[in-house]
Amino acid sequence: MARTDPAGSSRRRVGELSRAALGCLTRTSPAALLAIAVAASGSVATLVLWRAGGVRAEVPWAPTLDLRLSFALDGLGALYALLATGIGLAVFVYSSRYLPRHLEHQGRPRREERAFYGFLLLFMLSMVGLITAQDLILLFVFWDLTAIASYYLIAYDRHEEEARRAALMALLVTGVSAVLLLIGTLMLYAEYGTFSLPELIERARPGSYLTVAVTLMAVAGLAKSAQVPLHFWLPRAMAAPTPVSAYLHSAAMVAAGVFLLGRLYPLLALSQLVLDGLLVVGAASMVIGGMLALTRQRLKQLLAYSTISQYGYVVFMYGLGGEKGVVAAAFYVLTHALAKSALFLTAGAVTEATGGETRLSHLGGLARSMPALAVGSGVAAAALAALPLTLGFFKDELFFKAALDRGSGFAAVAVLGAALTVAYIGRLWLGVFLGPRRTDAEPLSPAFSVPVVVLAAMLAVGGVLVGPFEGLAEAAGAATLNAPTPAEAAYHLDLRAENLMAVAAYALGGLLLVRRGLWMRTAGAVASLGERVGPERGFTALLRGLNALSDRAHDIEVRDLRTRVAAVLVPCGVLVLLGFAATPTTGAYAVGDLSVVDMPLALALGVAAVAAVATTVPRDHLTMVLVLSASGFSLAVAYAFFGGPDVALVAVLIEILFALLFLGFFSLLPPEVLRRESELKASRARLWRDASIAVVSGAFALAVVWAALSRPAVGRSVAADQVRLAPSAHGKDVVTVILTDFRGLDTLGEITVLAIALLGTLTLLGAGRLR
Numbered sequence: 001m002a003r004t005d006p007a008g009s010s011r012r013r014v015g016e017l018s019r020a021a022l023g024c025l026t027r028t029s030p031a032a033l034l035a036i037a038v039a040a041s042g043s044v045a046t047l048v049l050w051r052a053g054g055v056r057a058e059v060p061w062a063p064t065l066d067l068r069l070s071f072a073l074d075g076l077g078a079l080y081a082l083l084a085t086g087i088g089l090a091v092f093v094y095s096s097r098y099l100p101r102h103l104e105h106q107g108r109p110r111r112e113e114r115a116f117y118g119f120l121l122l123f124m125l126s127m128v129g130l131i132t133a134q135d136l137i138l139l140f141v142f143w144d145l146t147a148i149a150s151y152y153l154i155a156y157d158r159h160e161e162e163a164r165r166a167a168l169m170a171l172l173v174t175g176v177s178a179v180l181l182l183i184g185t186l187m188l189y190a191e192y193g194t195f196s197l198p199e200l201i202e203r204a205r206p207g208s209y210l211t212v213a214v215t216l217m218a219v220a221g222l223a224k225s226a227q228v229p230l231h232f233w234l235p236r237a238m239a240a241p242t243p244v245s246a247y248l249h250s251a252a253m254v255a256a257g258v259f260l261l262g263r264l265y266p267l268l269a270l271s272q273l274v275l276d277g278l279l280v281v282g283a284a285s286m287v288i289g290g291m292l293a294l295t296r297q298r299l300k301q302l303l304a305y306s307t308i309s310q311y312g313y314v315v316f317m318y319g320l321g322g323e324k325g326v327v328a329a330a331f332y333v334l335t336h337a338l339a340k341s342a343l344f345l346t347a348g349a350v351t352e353a354t355g356g357e358t359r360l361s362h363l364g365g366l367a368r369s370m371p372a373l374a375v376g377s378g379v380a381a382a383a384l385a386a387l388p389l390t391l392g393f394f395k396d397e398l399f400f401k402a403a404l405d406r407g408s409g410f411a412a413v414a415v416l417g418a419a420l421t422v423a424y425i426g427r428l429w430l431g432v433f434l435g436p437r438r439t440d441a442e443p444l445s446p447a448f449s450v451p452v453v454v455l456a457a458m459l460a461v462g463g464v465l466v467g468p469f470e471g472l473a474e475a476a477g478a479a480t481l482n483a484p485t486p487a488e489a490a491y492h493l494d495l496r497a498e499n500l501m502a503v504a505a506y507a508l509g510g511l512l513l514v515r516r517g518l519w520m521r522t523a524g525a526v527a528s529l530g531e532r533v534g535p536e537r538g539f540t541a542l543l544r545g546l547n548a549l550s551d552r553a554h555d556i557e558v559r560d561l562r563t564r565v566a567a568v569l570v571p572c573g574v575l576v577l578l579g580f581a582a583t584p585t586t587g588a589y590a591v592g593d594l595s596v597v598d599m600p601l602a603l604a605l606g607v608a609a610v611a612a613v614a615t616t617v618p619r620d621h622l623t624m625v626l627v628l629s630a631s632g633f634s635l636a637v638a639y640a641f642f643g644g645p646d647v648a649l650v651a652v653l654i655e656i657l658f659a660l661l662f663l664g665f666f667s668l669l670p671p672e673v674l675r676r677e678s679e680l681k682a683s684r685a686r687l688w689r690d691a692s693i694a695v696v697s698g699a700f701a702l703a704v705v706w707a708a709l710s711r712p713a714v715g716r717s718v719a720a721d722q723v724r725l726a727p728s729a730h731g732k733d734v735v736t737v738i739l740t741d742f743r744g745l746d747t748l749g750e751i752t753v754l755a756i757a758l759l760g761t762l763t764l765l766g767a768g769r770l771r
Contacts, residue, residue: 029110031117032096038121039092042085042128050078050475061138064718066195070134075475077131079330080259082472083337084127087251090451092120094345095243097447101352102241106157116156120247123149127252131259136185136195139263143181143220143256147174150253154240166236169539173233174253177223181260184217188267201266201482211271217264218274225257225311228284232536234308238300242348245300249307250344251337258314258333262326262480269321278319283413285312290420291523292530294427294512298358299347302428303340306421310336310384313399313417320402320410327477327485328398334473335383335395335459342380342455343428349373349448350432353441360428365437372449374433379456381429383463385422385509386502391462391469394489396505400498411497415505422509423519430513466490562690573697580704588707601641608634616694619678621666629659639735647735654743661747665754 049055054073061067073081099113123146130142148171155167189195191213192203204210219230226234234254238245248254261268261278268274289309296302310332317329351358353370367374383392396418403414462469470487477485492499512519530536557567594602611631618624632655639648666674682690723734731737 028096029113031114032092035092035117035121036089036096039085039089039124042124043082043089046073046078046081046085049073054078067137068135068196069138070196071132072134073132074479075472076262076330076479079334079472079476080131080255081128083251083255083334084124084131087337087341088120088124088247090341090455091243091247092117093447094246094451097445098243098348098352099241119149119152123153123248123252127256130256134197136188136197140178140182140185143178144175146253146256147171147178150248153244153248154237156241156244157239160239163239166239170233170237173230174224177220177230180216181220184213187213197263204267204270206270210267211273214264214267214271215274215277218261218268218278221257221260222281222315223257224260225254225315226308227281227312227315228288228308229535231285231289231308232534232539235301235304238304242300242344242351246341246344246348249304250340254307254311255333255337258311258329261315261318262329262476265318265326265480266482268318275319275321278315282312282314282316282319285309286316286413286417287420288526290417290424291519291526293424294420294519295523295527297360299350299360299428300344300358302360302424303344303347306424307340309417309420310340316413317399317402320406322402322405323477323481323483323485324398324402324405326481327473327487328402330476330480331398331469331473331487331489332395334469335392338455338459339380339384339392342452343377343384345452346373346377346380349444349452352448353444354439357439360431362438363432364435365433366441367433368437369441372453376449376452376456378429378433379460380452381425383459385425386418386505388491389460389463391459391466393463394466396502397489397498398487400501404497411501415501415508418505419508419512422506423512426509426513573700576704577700585707588710590710601638604634604637604641608638621674621678625659625662629655632658644733644735646732647739650736650739654739654747657747661751668758
């Protein structure tokens with residue numbers, strides 16, 4: 001019998017593992033390695049800074065607009081920043097093996113990985129900026145950046161129509177609702193004179209005005225977190241690759257919505273109407289999202305509806321309010337992000353291992369071929385179902401405490417939501433890993449299961465050592481409420497109400513899980529009703545109507561040059577008219593004295609006006625240019641009468657250049673084209689129409705300018721700074737500088753346009769495309 005060498009065998013195993021790790025590293029793209037390094041660095045930096053007491057930084061951004069680059073890493077920011085960077089790290093590691101396979105299946109080159117990691121990093125950095133922003137305008141900027149990055153990530157498989165449609169839907173719902181966030185921000189600034197969140201919280205007072213402003217901002221947060229009735233975009237977004245769903249739609253993008261509620265909570269709490277609205281929306285999302293999750297067959301669709309339901313819990317807790325509601329919301333976000341990310345990654349790994357199978361009814365018995373994944377996802381599912389010895393147990397305990405403080409009705413809603421969670425998560429995990437095997441599974445790289453196992457380990461450790469997680473949730477709650485928020489998460493082996501509620505949730509959830517007949521008809525009816533008359537149908541109909549209106553407006557606009565110009569000027573005129581009608585005219589239209597000294601100036605202005613009107617009369621292009629120049633030269637004379645000969649000289653030079661430019665352009669055109677254009681005649685009706693529009697427009701412009709000049713602004717403006725800085729622009733007065741810069745740039749723009757047009761024409765002529 002041969003002798004064995006245990007030490008040598010161990011060295012060989014270590015060597016094999018080292019070579020495997022080295023090979024794995026060499027096969028990882030530089031973009032993936034960079035993303036992993038950035039996420040790891042961000043996670044460590046966030047943890048270190050938070051443990052050091054947080055950090056605050058502020059520098060002026062636009063002082064005249066009271067805008068500041070103000071950032072602070074408080075408890076709430078630390079919670080979400082750790083989720084954004086920590087779970088981002090797990091997703092990047094997972095993607096290092098998932099994405100090459102994904103691109104290979106679709107026949108796409110590996111260089112497209114760079115765009116994927118670039119947009120994921122952009123989203124992560126935008127999320128961190130959003131979390132730490134202390135200025136509402138700055139917060140809005142990062143809010144929109146997350147929407148833009150998510151659009152490209154959802155539409156990463158751009159060759160698939162479903163992905164493009166899903167990305168557009170997500171962008172429209174979250175982007176358009178972001179306008180409400182901006183409107184609410186501007187309303188608060190108009191009332192309290194600051195964009196700074198800490199200052200707003202100090203100055204804000206209850207009232208209908210505040211209620212309207214914060215309601216608009218809350219709607220933006222609810223749309224981002226996919227709450228009923230603005231939830232329909234999230235299931236569609238599952239067209240994105242699995243790492244995108246695991247990151248954006250469990251721990252980042254939808255979490256940004258409830259983060260906004262947490263950051264604005266001191267303002268929201270000033271209106272009981274807003275808190276009641278959060279209760280209604282949260283309860284509806286919990287129940288509807290849970291019922292729809294029970295009816296889904298595709299893995300990511302089931303998880304998407306469960307995300308709607310789970311974030312409904314968080315919204316419901318903010319509606320409950322108080323110390324218990326706020327700290328429970330923070331703890332719930334933390335636990336849900338860890339568990340749901342692990343489950344999304346599990347869904348992607350299962351789909352890859354089974355050759356693209358995503359239907360729950362076609363899966364089963366995979367625990368034998370994927371044991372590590374089965375255990376890791378099992379712990380995540382148990383945490384989401386709030387089973388003991390997992391971190392998730394405490395999330396429901398805190399939830400039940402907060403609901404009990406408001407009354408038995410709220411407690412009943414809480415138990416129902418928890419029971420639905422037990423049912424649909426149990427259905428997911430049991431359907432994939434237990435029972436008879438229906439589909440074979442191929443071995444996968446450890447990178448598919450390691451992130452799931454690591455996240456599951458955190459959930460399992462938290463079920464025994466809850467202190468660090470509890471401390472993070474308490475810090476987040478304290479930052480939200482500006483007061484201590486003790487969580488007091490612990491196991492209690494007694495018959496207290498929270499334990500009885502947990503037992504009731506397990507029992508009811510288990511009953512729903514084993515007795516499909518109890519809920520199948522009701523849940524199916526809810527799903528069918530939503531498909532027929534739900535918000536998604538309304539969104540689609542609205543989008544089609546707007547598209548038809550846009551097509552009709554486009555058809556009208558492109559008829560000729562007049563209608564194209566009118567399409568721009570008419571809406572602008574309507575807006576100005578509305579502003580003019582809403583502005584008081586008391587003290588306007590003051591008329592000064594006209595002395596003999598002013599007669600030359602009045603004569604020059606009169607000549608300029610007559611020349612401007614006379615420009616519409618001649619048909620010959622040369623005459624038209626000369627008459628138009630006469631208007632400009634008359635204004636130069638007016639500048640001279642105002643005592644600005646240098647300004648007059650600049651105006652003369654500009655007019656000469658302008659006239660020469662037109663003459664040069666006309667000389668390049670064929671004579672027969674100019675002759676044909678000069679012989680064109682408009683109908684009498686059209687002439688009267690154009691003249692009437694011109695007269696009305698001129699009279700309206702006169703009324704607006706006259707009213708404005710009758711009451712010059714008293715407050716400080718930038719005019720003094722412009723006068724002071726005029727010598728720096730090499731001008732003796734500010735008018736000269738403005739004329740030179742604006743008219744010079746305008747002329748340069750015209751020359752550029754003409755040059756581009758001529759180059760394009762010459763290119764087409766050279767290619768023989770114009771005959």
